[in-house]
Amino acid sequence: MHFPLAFLALGLGYLTFCISAPSSTVRSHHVVHEKRAVEPIDWTISHRPERNKRIPLRIGLTQNNLENLEDMLMAVSHPDSPEYAKHWSLQQVVDTFAPTEETVAKVVGWLKVSGFSSEKIKMSGNKGWIQVDATIAEVEELLDAEYHVYKHMETGEEQLSCQTYSVPAHIREHIDLIKPTVHFNHRPSPKSVNKFKRAGDLGKPSSSTGPKKNPVSKPVSSGSIPPALADCDEMITLDCLKALYSVPDFKPKSKDNTYGIVEFTPQAFLAGDLDMFFEEFEPSLVGVRPDIVLIDGAVVQTTNQSFDFNGESDLDLEYAMSLVNPQKITLLQTGDLVEGAGFDNWLDAVDAPFCTFEGGDDASQDGIYPDPLPGGFKGHESCGIIAPPFVVSTSYGQDEASATAFYAIRQCNEYAKLGLLGSTILYSSGDDGVAGNGGLCLNSTGQADANGTRFNPDFPATCPFITAAGATQVNPGSTVFEPEGASEQVIFSGGGFSNIFSMPSYQKTAVETFLKDHPPPYNSSQFNNTGTSRGFPDLAANGANYVIAIDGEFELVFGTSCSSPVTGSFITMINDARLAAGKRPVGFINPAIYSEQFRDAFNDITMGGNQGCGTPGFTATEGWDPVTGVGTPNVSKLLPLFLSLP
Ligand SMILES: *[C@@H]1O[C@H](CO)[C@@H](O)[C@H](O)[C@H]1NC(C)=O
Ligand SMILES: *[C@@H]1O[C@H](CO)[C@@H](O)[C@H](O)[C@H]1NC(C)=O
Ligand SMILES: *[C@@H]1O[C@H](CO)[C@@H](O)[C@H](O)[C@H]1NC(C)=O
Ligand SMILES: *[C@@H]1O[C@H](CO)[C@@H](O)[C@H](O)[C@H]1NC(C)=O
Ligand SMILES: *[C@@H]1O[C@H](CO)[C@@H](O)[C@H](O)[C@H]1NC(C)=O
Numbered sequence: 001m002h003f004p005l006a007f008l009a010l011g012l013g014y015l016t017f018c019i020s021a022p023s024s025t026v027r028s029h030h031v032v033h034e035k036r037a038v039e040p041i042d043w044t045i046s047h048r049p050e051r052n053k054r055i056p057l058r059i060g061l062t063q064n065n066l067e068n069l070e071d072m073l074m075a076v077s078h079p080d081s082p083e084y085a086k087h088w089s090l091q092q093v094v095d096t097f098a099p100t101e102e103t104v105a106k107v108v109g110w111l112k113v114s115g116f117s118s119e120k121i122k123m124s125g126n127k128g129w130i131q132v133d134a135t136i137a138e139v140e141e142l143l144d145a146e147y148h149v150y151k152h153m154e155t156g157e158e159q160l161s162c163q164t165y166s167v168p169a170h171i172r173e174h175i176d177l178i179k180p181t182v183h184f185n186h187r188p189s190p191k192s193v194n195k196f197k198r199a200g201d202l203g204k205p206s207s208s209t210g211p212k213k214n215p216v217s218k219p220v221s222s223g224s225i226p227p228a229l230a231d232c233d234e235m236i237t238l239d240c241l242k243a244l245y246s247v248p249d250f251k252p253k254s255k256d257n258t259y260g261i262v263e264f265t266p267q268a269f270l271a272g273d274l275d276m277f278f279e280e281f282e283p284s285l286v287g288v289r290p291d292i293v294l295i296d297g298a299v300v301q302t303t304n305q306s307f308d309f310n311g312e313s314d315l316d317l318e319y320a321m322s323l324v325n326p327q328k329i330t331l332l333q334t335g336d337l338v339e340g341a342g343f344d345n346w347l348d349a350v351d352a353p354f355c356t357f358e359g360g361d362d363a364s365q366d367g368i369y370p371d372p373l374p375g376g377f378k379g380h381e382s383c384g385i386i387a388p389p390f391v392v393s394t395s396y397g398q399d400e401a402s403a404t405a406f407y408a409i410r411q412c413n414e415y416a417k418l419g420l421l422g423s424t425i426l427y428s429s430g431d432d433g434v435a436g437n438g439g440l441c442l443n444s445t446g447q448a449d450a451n452g453t454r455f456n457p458d459f460p461a462t463c464p465f466i467t468a469a470g471a472t473q474v475n476p477g478s479t480v481f482e483p484e485g486a487s488e489q490v491i492f493s494g495g496g497f498s499n500i501f502s503m504p505s506y507q508k509t510a511v512e513t514f515l516k517d518h519p520p521p522y523n524s525s526q527f528n529n530t531g532t533s534r535g536f537p538d539l540a541a542n543g544a545n546y547v548i549a550i551d552g553e554f555e556l557v558f559g560t561s562c563s564s565p566v567t568g569s570f571i572t573m574i575n576d577a578r579l580a581a582g583k584r585p586v587g588f589i590n591p592a593i594y595s596e597q598f599r600d601a602f603n604d605i606t607m608g609g610n611q612g613c614g615t616p617g618f619t620a621t622e623g624w625d626p627v628t629g630v631g632t633p634n635v636s637k638l639l640p641l642f643l644s645l646p
């Protein structure tokens with residue numbers, strides 16, 4: 001389903017107003033809708049386009065009901081709700097957020113008054129866009145704009161663009177954006193990209209979001225891996241995790257269960273590493289691979305091999321596949337080798353309407369396909385190529401500050417829609433404590449800076465509609481039978497408060513209790529301490545000293561990168577039990593895990609903190625805290641609780 005290509009004829013009949021207004025009057029009421037703030041680097045004006053050249057003008061309409069999204073999600077996710085687990089169909093989601101009839105009528109009315117006949121006006125399948133074929137002269141008149149053909153200095157590619165455009169004042173609230181206008185449908189060139197970190201560089205070794213090694217540690221020989229639970233404070237194995245979280249034996253009973261792991265190219269697993277790990281810990285999996293879905297020309301590359309290229313994928317698959325064995329794992333490998341991908345790209349692949357929702361993906365963050373760069377993927381963007389898995393774990397993140405609020409909110413709303421459809425979306429919460437990627441904090445203008453002192457939270461972890469997983473450790477000298485602490489070896493659990501998202505209702509009591517009973521010794525210039533912003537993470541799982549097979553050796557790795565796929569494995573086990581009992585999967589779990597009735601199913605973490613930005617960070621304490629969330633799961637307790645819900 002490629003929506004921009006599949007425009008349907010629009011049945012018209014509600015055009016009732018403004019017919020007699022002369023177009024000159026309409027145009028004199030135009031107001032500027034969008035104006036480009038800075039001219040794009042690497043694109044130069046080439047020439048004026050031919051006046052009678054026809055172009056497909058696409059008008060993105062304002063979406064409806066987004067302000068009710070949280071309530072709608074709560075209705076299917078809160079354990080006390082009579083609608084619990086009554087997930088929506090994709091069509092219901094499309095219809096609910098589609099623009100209102102009034103919006104469609106007003107925009108169509110404007111087009112007709114401006115001289116476009118009904119036959120020329122088409123509507124997209126997701127109801128979000130209206131398309132008209134028009135000449136340049138007509139578009140310039142309609143939008144009070146002046147178009148030029150721009151040329152890309154590197155590739156010679158041409159694009160039509162204007163610097164500003166206007167619409168009638170009474171139409172403005174019904175329009176999100178119009179294309180082609182001020183937007184450049186192309187990522188900035190590699191030269192200009194280095195100036196900022198974009199989501200699209202996630203899989204690159206430079207992104208520093210993957211698991212970390214202890215700089216002084218050496219590879220572990222197979223013979224020195226301790227049997228069973230002897231040294232879980234020094235090396236975490238599957239047995240340690242099963243003991244820590246009281247994981248019952250897992251024998252899948254449902255055929256319909258799904259669990260997806262997202263990886264961004266060029267990050268890739270090595271088959272030999274998986275088998276090396278399985279031979280040691282889960283022999284029945286030797287030779288078994290994930291089901292691979294290639295998104296946007298992705299490849300599971302083996303040309304470049306190193307810790308930075310293979311660490312994340314090897315870790316995620318070795319642990320997730322082993323924990324849920326023989327349940328199959330779906331690998332969502334995302335992005336081509338040239339351009340890479342951002343979070344929006346895997347979301348497009350599981351939900352076609354998102355490809356164009358609110359203007360589509362952001363060329364400065366995401367991969368935009370077809371990719372015009374030499375060697376790039378020339379096919380179409382992957383839109384809706386698979387159904388969303390019931391659980392998706394993604395161990396990548398970016399500084400929230402490196403995304404615009406528009407970008408972050410559009411994407412976050414999509415996670416809520418996936419929750420409505422019945423998926424659990426897990427993200428690692430970051431490895432730098434209260435600091436951001438690379439240990440940087442924010443300066444007074446809100447940018448990551450070596451001299452910054454403001455805490456720098458991680459996105460998508462700060463999105464209130466995903467489940468953010470922080471990291472714990474078996475404290476040195478302790479066993480799995482003693483309480484864990486927050487991870488304070490090599491990495492510190494990402495946690496804190498969003499600078500974009502406000503506090504969702506499900507965590508209000510937990511966060512307010514934390515701020516009241518344990519007020520952090522930091523002021524408003526260090527973090528949003530109003531008690532009205534989204535706190536994270538939501539829960540935690542061990543993230544220190546994982547034994548993984550990587551590039552032919554066993555190594556120890558650290559990170560919330562470990563915590564997310566392990567938590568996802570537990571939810572997958574719970575979903576299997578629910579599916580086998582004829583119930584729906586758990587979907588969005590946050591309203592449940594913060595609820596009173598689930599309190600007992602988590603091991604509260606009350607030791608350690610998440611230092612950063614020259615401070616000790618926040619401190620893990622009784623109840624929810626912005627280091628380890630509600631704590632680590634006790635699967636033996638979580639499972640019957642979730643199974644008892646409708
Ligand atoms: C990956 O391998 C290719 C081909 O050998 C090489 O050109 C490229 O520089 C490598 N990339 C990195 C980051 O090492
Ligand atoms: C904040 O950091 C950015 C990036 O390093 C820098 O360009 C900007 O000047 C800094 N602002 C202040 C007020 O220091
Ligand atoms: C950080 O502060 C030091 C000392 O005030 C100054 O020399 C340096 O230029 C600053 N660095 C940045 C990136 O602003
Ligand atoms: C704190 O967060 C809330 C909720 O997002 C927001 O309304 C408020 O403006 C923020 N306060 C500051 C000082 O940034
Ligand atoms: C907040 O605390 C920091 C560090 O203690 C201090 O430098 C700063 O002046 C304080 N800001 C306000 C507004 O009190």
Ligand SMILES: *[C@@H]1O[C@H](CO)[C@@H](O)[C@H](O)[C@H]1NC(C)=O
Pocket residue numbers: 244246603634635636637
């Ligand atoms: C987890 O729950 C089980 C079953 O109630 C209990 O036996 C076990 O002690 C709990 N584990 C922890 C670490 O509290």
